[in-house]
Amino acid sequence: MIVPPSVSTSARRFRFAETALVWTISLLTGTSVLGYLFFQGWTNLYGDGQAHVAIARKIVDMNPQASLWEHYVQFGSPWLPLQHALMLPLVWNDYLWRTGLAGSLVSCGSFTLGGWFVYRLACLHYRRKPTAPALVYFGAPALALGVYLLNPTLLYLQATPMTESLFLVTLAGTVYFLRLWAENGRAQTLVLAGIFATLTTLARYEGWALLPFAGVLVLWFSRQPGWYKIRDGFLWGIPAACGPLYWFWHNWAIYGRVTEFYSGIYSASGYYARHSDTLSYLSFAVGNPVYALLITLLAVGTCMGPVTFVAGGWGAMKKVLGVLGVLGVLGVQKMGNQTSKAKQLEKVFALQDSQDSQDSQDSQDSQDIILLLLFIPAVFTAYSVYSGNIQIYPLFLNVRYGISPLVGLAVFVPRLLLPKDENEASAQRLRLRFVVLWALVLVQSAWLLQHGFSQLAVFQEANRAQAFRVVQERELLTEYIKNHPIRETIAMHSGETAPLIAGSGLVYAQIVHEGTRTWHDLPQGIPASIEWMLYREGDDLHRILEQKPLGAEQFRPVWQIGSPALVLSKRSR
Numbered sequence: 315m316i317v318p319p320s321v322s323t324s325a326r327r328f329r330f331a332e333t334a335l336v337w338t339i340s341l342l343t344g345t346s347v348l349g350y351l352f353f354q355g356w357t358n359l360y361g362d363g364q365a366h367v368a369i370a371r372k373i374v375d376m377n378p379q380a381s382l383w384e385h386y387v388q389f390g391s392p393w394l395p396l397q398h399a400l401m402l403p404l405v406w407n408d409y410l411w412r413t414g415l416a417g418s419l420v421s422c423g424s425f426t427l428g429g430w431f432v433y434r435l436a437c438l439h440y441r442r443k444p445t446a447p448a449l450v451y452f453g454a455p456a457l458a459l460g461v462y463l464l465n466p467t468l469l470y471l472q473a474t475p476m477t478e479s480l481f482l483v484t485l486a487g488t489v490y491f492l493r494l495w496a497e498n499g500r501a502q503t504l505v506l507a508g509i510f511a512t513l514t515t516l517a518r519y520e521g522w523a524l525l526p527f528a529g530v531l532v533l534w535f536s537r538q539p540g541w542y543k544i545r546d547g548f549l550w551g552i553p554a555a556c557g558p559l560y561w562f563w564h565n566w567a568i569y570g571r572v573t574e575f576y577s578g579i580y581s582a583s584g585y586y587a588r589h590s591d592t593l594s595y596l597s598f599a600v601g602n603p604v605y606a607l608l609i610t611l612l613a614v615g616t617c618m619g620p621v622t623f624v625a626g627g628w629g630a631m632k633k634v635l636g637v638l639g640v641l642g643v644l645g646v647q648k649m650g651n652q653t654s655k656a657k658q659l660e661k662v663f664a665l666q667d668s669q670d671s672q673d674s675q676d677s678q679d680s681q682d683i684i685l686l687l688l689f690i691p692a693v694f695t696a697y698s699v700y701s702g703n704i705q706i707y708p709l710f711l712n713v714r715y716g717i718s719p720l721v722g723l724a725v726f727v728p729r730l731l732l733p734k735d736e737n738e739a740s741a742q743r744l745r746l747r748f749v750v751l752w753a754l755v756l757v758q759s760a761w762l763l764q765h766g767f768s769q770l771a772v773f774q775e776a777n778r779a780q781a782f783r784v785v786q787e788r789e790l791l792t793e794y795i796k797n798h799p800i801r802e803t804i805a806m807h808s809g810e811t812a813p814l815i816a817g818s819g820l821v822y823a824q825i826v827h828e829g830t831r832t833w834h835d836l837p838q839g840i841p842a843s844i845e846w847m848l849y850r851e852g853d854d855l856h857r858i859l860e861q862k863p864l865g866a867e868q869f870r871p872v873w874q875i876g877s878p879a880l881v882l883s884k885r886s887r
Contacts (some may be wrong), residue, residue: 334806344429345422356768361776373398400480465618513557523694535681568861617717629727705794731744804845805851
């Protein structure tokens with residue numbers, strides 16, 4: 315007798331096949347685009363991306379006599395360390411370091427995992443009822459995944475050593491596990507949400523803005539009675555706080571100030587202060603909330619495309635307006651005495667599509683407020699523009715900051731599939747909506763890529779830097795060193811010169827740079843082991859040489875270009 319498989323077994327098999335399919339599609343999409351862009355030579359154009367790979371390489375490639383602490387301090391500040399740490403197993407390979415592939419592979423892997431999280435978030439949102447129409451039950455998560463995977467801006471960024479795709483996956487993981495915990499109430503799920511929250515804070519600073527709002531929601535949706543809710547607060551809060559607390563300690567231990575990442579010379583505000591004369595055209599948004607909001611929305615629209623921006627924004631705003639509408643009603647009318655205070659609060663926070671829904675549906679709708687956390691980083695970006703901590707100039711500078719709400723918009727785009735009344739929804743009408751939405755998403759991607767990746771705003775802002783005079787001068791010096799290999803020890807500040815090091819054949823083990831013990835001894839005298847000096851006038855090494863340490867007079871320029879000059883000098887004995 316043949317026993318038919320149980321429902322649970324069938325469900326597990328379906329879940330496994332579904333997960334495998336999502337992973338396969340996400341992986342093939344990311345790696346195929348990465349391969350194409352790499353062979354075009356377009357994956358390592360961002361100066362920031364080159365610096366990210368350089369930081370990871372410096373950690374592992376140092377003089378054999380260097381201490382463990384000297385290795386560690388190369389994490390530096392203000393860039394957060396998660397991506398650099400993930401690159402460490404890859405940058406050992408010389409080819410992966412010099413080409414930037416070490417960082418691109420981390421970004422591509424993050425993109426792949428992010429696709430799975432987007433799909434699962436959409437499943438939580440749209441698969442509430444087994445009686446839901448099949449096109450909603452299966453089609454809505456697939457559509458959300460498609461919006462994410464087919465976004466041209468993210469497709470380019472996930473092929474670079476930048477941090478955007480890593481941030482999106484940690485953000486999506488944080489919200490996914492938090493939303494799942496609100497549904498299943500399991501402690502281990504809540505701890506996972508806290509772990510992903512701390513990873514988010516170690517990926518980009520926008521993740522720090524997530525913590526207070528997520529913490530309030532943890533206490534609100536805790537199923538523990540009374541003061542026992544604090545237990546859930548600690549289960550989430552302790553791992554979530556590890557990221558910021560660690561970064562405070564890191565900055566204090568290296569620089570003596572816990573806020574070095576915020577106000578130090580290499581912070582965003584420090585950079586703007588040093589280049590305020592050339593960046594003054596960006597100051598019009600500082601202190602002006604309207605301009606700051608408009609610039610942020612322009613950046614988001616540029617990264618998203620019109621369909622994702624409008625459709626996803628509409629779905630999200632429907633949730634927000636649902637809350638505001640209930641609050642407005644409560645402000646005008648008093649509830650009847652028979653309604654308890656707890657029930658009033660439930661109605662305030664329940665984001666429900668129908669006032670006649672059952673209590674279980676009301677609870678699930680109220681939990682969807684957690685999904686709005688996906689938009690907190692974009693709000694933080696607008697505030698940062700307003701406060702002058704970051705600068706965005708649409709189509710020219712830092713447009714990539716507009717990518718942060720992609721996961722939230724992708725999850726909410728399929729809300730256009732939802733009928734106002736499921737009882738009156740016809741299969742034909744749902745099929746038409748589904749086909750139209752998919753067509754719009756595909757047309758949007760084709761339109762944005764009609765002239766190739768090279769015409770995307772995020773590509774142009776990276777590629778435009780290649781025409782800068784300082785970059786061209788650096789490339790000339792790179793060619794000179796390649797043709798005249800340097801085997802001896804050389805001193806240089808490795809910040810601006812990171813691309814030169816990777817392209818010229820130098821290795822960090824032969825370089826005396828910031829963070830090494832010898833570097834900090836240079837003001838007292840240039841060691842006899844140093845045969846070469848490379849500096850640009852005004853950088854840290856040049857300032858040391860201006861103090862005329864013992865031995866500096868023995869160096870003579872052998873190559874020089876530009877003003878301020880980029881100088882390569884050699885010891886003359």
